[in-house]
Each structure stands twice: as structure tokens, then as C-alpha cells.
Amino acid sequence: MSTETSSGTGPDRTKEMTIREAIRLALREELERDDDVFVMGEDVGAFGGVYEVTGDLVEQFGEERVRDTPISEAGFMGAAVGAAATGTRPVVEIMFSDFIGVCSEQIINQMAKNRYMFGGKTEMPVTVRTTEGGGSGAASQHSGTIHTWFAHFPGVMAVAPATPASAKGLLKSAIRSDDPVIVFENKQIYEQKGEVPLDDDFTIPIGTASVEREGEDVTVVATQRMVGESLELAEELAGQTSVEVIDLRSLYPMDTDTLVESVKKTGRLVIADESPLSYGTHAEVATRVMENAFYSLDAPIQRVGVADVHIPFSPALEEEVLPHGSDVEAAINRIV
């Protein structure tokens, strides 16, 4: 991937920016494009969001369309569902995904079920943005990676960007989608930079994975922070082991074809995701590969994730539980 700023002209123009900036750009473009889009969450307005993602949007779009809410996740999540069913396109920020517990009723019994229960007679164009991930000493109630819950739950789409381009492209698709989509943003990589297409119709279809680096010996299917760490590792191992790195990026629906095609080529699979291991995202990827490429596998599938514990506070403990590129390397070494 290019790290230089290549401005260029025309529809292929790109600009280097951080994931945070790419998300803000996506919000800005969609707020400009469609008057039905509005943003709502705690301190997303003048304060600009706790992770400074919404930034100055309120200055351009005003307090009606970039709405500060009281600390009432159940209330405003439910309001988003009601607003979406009646003709708007809310983009809700839940500051930390750990807080989704407070409003999960509105997600699981309303947002996810209404379209189906009503016989397809309502659309549900809600986008939920929320943060995940350990690594900042924020302890167990502010560090979780919970995307599996919602990737598992029927009726919700779930995406998790790893690069600035996918952060922009996936969020724009989510906002334009008539279905509910939750965007899981790993907070450790907000500052990560990359080239982002400036075309305001640039989107990434939900349900597509991306081969970020081609390789022959082993496939690493990674998400979020683990994509960058796996790419660095692949670079280090180049010449020794040829590693293919795939950014899963759409958890549900999942791009089974791209994963299967890769494993048919490499015969080996490592899955790296910061979720707890049991009943997880790893298991879903592994199962799909086994269902479709079992006879191409030359070695057992390896999982890299968090043991079934919460993210502890002390740096000594947090460092221990979080998966890193070194865990991916160990997994590769076990099977290559």
C-alpha cells in the first residue's frame, strides 16, 4: 500500500488520512448528499465526540442534524429505530461498544426484527458506530471486542474496518443501506494512516473481504488492528514464508468466496481477531473454510484471539491478554 500522498485528479484521486479522518469524511459526504441523514450520540456535537471522530461536523450541519443526546442509550437507540422506520437515516454513536448492553433491547428486538416481523413492510436504515478494543488501560467496561454478538444475531449487519479506505467505504455503504448496520471501530487504530479515495461515491460493498497482500504459503484472515499487525509481520517474513493477508472487514454478511479461494491456494489458515475465542468470529471463519475447502487444508486451522477473559486494567495483565503480531507469527510457525 502506498504511504505517499498521491493527490492526482479526477475520480481516482486519493488522499492520505487517518481512520478517524476517513470516518469523518464519510459522515460529512453523506450528510451533504442526503438531508435524511443525521448523526446522534453523546457529546458528538460541539465537543466533537470523545474520540474526536465527529469533530467539527456540527459547525457545518447544525445541532439538529448533529444531535447531542442525554446519556440515554436505550432512549436514543430506540429513537433511531423509530426515526428510521418513518423516513430518516440515523447514524448513532455508542461511545464504547461495552455500553451497548444498555440499549441491546432496542437493537435485538426492534432494529433487528421489525422488518422481518412486519412481513418486509418496513425498512431499517440505521447505522450504529461504536468503538472496540483493548490497549489503553481502560479496563473491562471500556475495552471489549463484542462484534461477534451482533454478527451472530440475525437481522443485523456488522462491519469492522482496518484501514482508512475501508473505514470510509464501509461507513458510506452502511449509511446508504436500507438495512441496519453496526460499524465496529477499533479505537487503537484511529490514528492509522492510509490512502483514501476522495470520490464522494466511493463505497465498499458490505459483504466483501479484501486481499491486502498476496501470498502462497499461508492465509491470515484478520480484522481491525490485527490486519495492520499481520501485514507488518508478512513483510518481516517475506523471503522466508509467503503470507497472504485478508482483511475480513465485513463480519456479516461474510465474503466466504474470497476466504475459500485463498485457502484453496495456500492450504493453511490463521484467523486473527480480538474477540474472545469461544463461539466466536474465528469459529465462523473456520467453519466456512472447512465446509468449502476442507480437502485443500494441509494443516489445522489456527486461532489468534483473546482467552475467555475480560480485558484487565493493569498494563502487565492487559498486555498479556491482547493478541499481537507475535501470536500470529507463532501460529504460522506451528503449521508452515
Next chain:
Amino acid sequence: MVVLDIETEDGQREALRRMLTIRAFDTKAADLFSDGELPGFVHLYVGEEAVGVGACSALESDDYITSTHRGHGHCIAKGLDPDLMMAELFGKANGYCNGKGGSMHIADVDAGMLGANGIVGAGPPLATGAALTSHLKGEDTVALAFFGDGAVAQGQVHEAINLAATWDLPAVFLVENNQYGEATPVEKQHNVQNLSETAEAYNIPGFTVDGMDITAVYEAVKEARKRAADGEGPTFIEAETYRYHGHFEGDQQPYRTEEDVAIWKDRDAIESFKRRLVDAGTITGAEFDEMKAEIDQQIEDAVGKAKDAAYPDPSEAYEDMFNAAVPEISDFSSGMRADGGEDR
């Protein structure tokens, strides 16, 4: 330990000591945080000391409290040990949570402190639960929930109060209205003038008191505790107060000016309580200075001890999930992580 009871002179000096301890502890925590010595987030109680200490002064020692993300003051008011709190802030093995919780999760259930809490509004239902235990077992303990003005907008806070009110449980709901939830002023979060007006909806008494006046807080909680213990159900108290620091350390505070803060600092709760005690002859100016120096030294020592203490062993990350052992966790830590499954 001296009993915290501001109706006695010893208790008044103890109240002053705890307020000063909170201020020294949190002022130190601010410095440590800005020096990059503390991981995570810290939310400080400086300015709000009269609420925590006034309330705990009205409680019996085996009463329960629930706390918030801004919990250091509640801990000290309830009599927790600053050494073990500081160790927890540093993530050390000897901290209150053995390093697993940090600033936002300090707890000491044996001391009646049911935990600081990272989830806004999660404390009140826990207090309702502690009050339910007291009710079911016929005990005479009371549970008091500290929560913020912002938390009043949470659905689970409403549910907790309604339950306690409907079941006449021995609970006290104490809102610390420090005028902001993060960057949002209270009037942009609520449609009532005083948050205590919401008590009417539950048919329980509601009062707004001056949270910068320890006696006002004490008297309101004392009365509420009595009602609770007499089986008359919960009371809703709003204490008007102010946080001198940002919402979290590092908050640039674009939502207020230094003048706004100065207005409240002029009414500083420690300063006014000290003046009253000096005027009454309960403490001399020199004794106050001595007390303050002693506390400052105690906090310095706490920092020194916390820095010297050991971090938990990394293997402890895999302990404490359940009372029972589960193979998923032990297998992972004992070999699976490094070696993979058997078929590798």
C-alpha cells in the same frame, strides 16, 4: 479508626480529614496522570468532597454504597485505604482489585463499597439490590447510590428508583449534580429545573441541597437514612456541586470558562467547613495546617509504596473469571496459546 460522625467534634475533624484526603489524593492523581504515570482514564472528585463525606457521615459503617466512574471520593469517604487505592491506580498486585480494575472499578464489598462503575447509571440498580438483601434478611442496613446528573437520564436509574419505591426498600438515591455530564450542561439533558422534582413521579420525598455544604448533605442523608431504616422507603436527594477538574484528565473543557469554575471555588466546601470548625474552636489554624501536611505526606507515601509495589504476574490475567475452573481458560494459558491444539 475514628468514627465519621459530624455531630461529634472528633467526627467533624475526621470529616475534614477525609475531605482533605480526597482532595490530596485526586490532586496527586491529576499530576501523576499528566506525567503519564497512570494508565487508562481518571475522573476526579475535587470540588465535590462535601457530598461524599457528608453522605457517608450519615451512614452506619455496615451500610452499602454504590459509586460511579468518579469514585475515589466515595471510597475515601467510606473509609477505604488510600494506599490500596493508589496501588490500584497504578495497576499493582496489592491494589483493591489486584490490578484488574483500576481507577474506575475500585471496590471493597466487605467495607460496604459495591464498586466504582464504568457504566453510567449502573449503580442505582445495585443499590436497590443491596437494599433488597437488607429487606429480605430483616437487617437494618441501608444502601445509598451515588450517581451523576447525567445518569438521571438513564432508563435503568428510573427502573431502580421505581422498584425501591414500590417495594419500600431501604435505599437512598443521591444525585451529585455537578452541572455537567461530560461536556453537556445539565439543562441540555433534562427538562426539569431541579432533578429532585423527579421524585414526585415515584411518590417519594425529593430534596435539593447545597452540595458544597457538608452539613446540608449530612442532614438530608441522615433523614433519608432514618426513613429507609424505618421501612418508609427511599428518598431522592440532589446535591448541587461542581467538579473543579475536567470530566477526565486531559479534557480541554471548551464548554466552560475559568470564571465559571471560580464562582464555585469561591464556595469551596473544604474551606468553608474549615472556617466553621476554626470559629467553633474545634480545630485551630495550626492544627489544620498540621493535618493537611500530614495528609499530603500520607498521599506522597501512598504513591511511593504504589510505585514500589509489584505488578501482578501476567498469569493472573487468567484468574478470577469464575469460582470454578474452566478448561477453556486454563488450557489457553497453559499451552494452547503458544502451542495450538493437539493436531498441529
